[in-house]
Amino acid sequence: IAGITQAPTSQILAAGRRMTLRCTQDMRHNAMYWYRQDLGLGLRLIHYSNTAGTTGKGEVPDGYSVSRANTDDFPLTLASAVPSQTSVYFCASSALGGGAGNEQFFGPGTRLTVL
Amino acid sequence: AQSVAQPEDQVNVAEGNPLTVKCTYSVSGNPYLFWYVQYPNRGLQFLLKYITGDNLVKGSYGFEAEFNKSQTSFHLKKPSALVSDSALYFCAVRDGGATNKLIFGTGTLLAVQP
Numbered sequence: 001i002a003g004i005t006q007a008p009t010s011q012i013l014a015a016g017r018r019m020t021l022r023c024t025q026d027m028r029h030n031a032m033y034w035y036r037q038d039l040g041l042g043l044r045l046i047h048y049s050n051t052a053g054t055t056g057k058g059e060v061p062d063g064y065s066v067s068r069a070n071t072d073d074f075p076l077t078l079a080s081a082v083p084s085q086t087s088v089y090f091c092a093s094s095a096l097g098g099g100a101g102n103e104q105f106f107g108p109g110t111r112l113t114v115l
Numbered sequence: 116a117q118s119v120a121q122p123e124d125q126v127n128v129a130e131g132n133p134l135t136v137k138c139t140y141s142v143s144g145n146p147y148l149f150w151y152v153q154y155p156n157r158g159l160q161f162l163l164k165y166i167t168g169d170n171l172v173k174g175s176y177g178f179e180a181e182f183n184k185s186q187t188s189f190h191l192k193k194p195s196a197l198v199s200d201s202a203l204y205f206c207a208v209r210d211g212g213a214t215n216k217l218i219f220g221t222g223t224l225l226a227v228q229p
Binding site for chain 1: 149151156157158159160161164205215216217218219220221222
């Protein structure tokens with residue numbers, strides 16, 4: 001079934017540790033996104049990529065980095081995790097073009113707890 | 116800057132009654148507006164979008180939304196609520212430029228009582 005997969009499903013991490021959240025899509029979408037969801041704040045964009053080889057900063061990029069080596073994969077790395085990065089992380093993808101009004105498709109999320 | 120507001124944290128409605136989940140927007144230029152639904156412990160699912168054209172947009176699961184330019188609103192509606200509609204609903208607006216970046220509202224929890 002076409003869609004987006006994320007790994008791990010959940011993770012408990014000690015502060016200061018490095019962590020990479022994985023995201024893979026099989027829809028051949030140009031664009032991919034990382035959001036964090038926090039209670040009362042909705043979803044906030046961390047980083048995005050419009051096409052393989054390019055990335056951009058979203059609303060809350062500090063403490064996170066991304067790479068886009070190919071179309072399908074878009075990993076999110078926390079270089080040195082802090083407790084404020086405890087959140088649920090969602091990866092999404094969309095086609096581009098057609099007036100850029102294409103909807104985004106979301107993965108199932110990764111629940112991250114930083115202690 | 117583009118933004119959306121969902122003024123209600125929670126909406127309660129009895130099964131079979133009509134439901135409305137409110138969303139207002141602020142954009143420069145023409146708005147591209149979206150509604151998503153999130154069931155517990157799941158990712159967001161696309162419901163419907165307004166890009167241009169007819170102000171009444173029909174989407175998945177019997178939902179529809181009315182675009183009102185004068186009131187800068189894009190309220191989500193359903194004529195007859197189901198218990199299974201209980202979920203978290205997000206309104207979103209495209210962030211402009213040549214990308215599909217979305218700005219999300221804070222979400223409205225819809226609770227449908229049997």
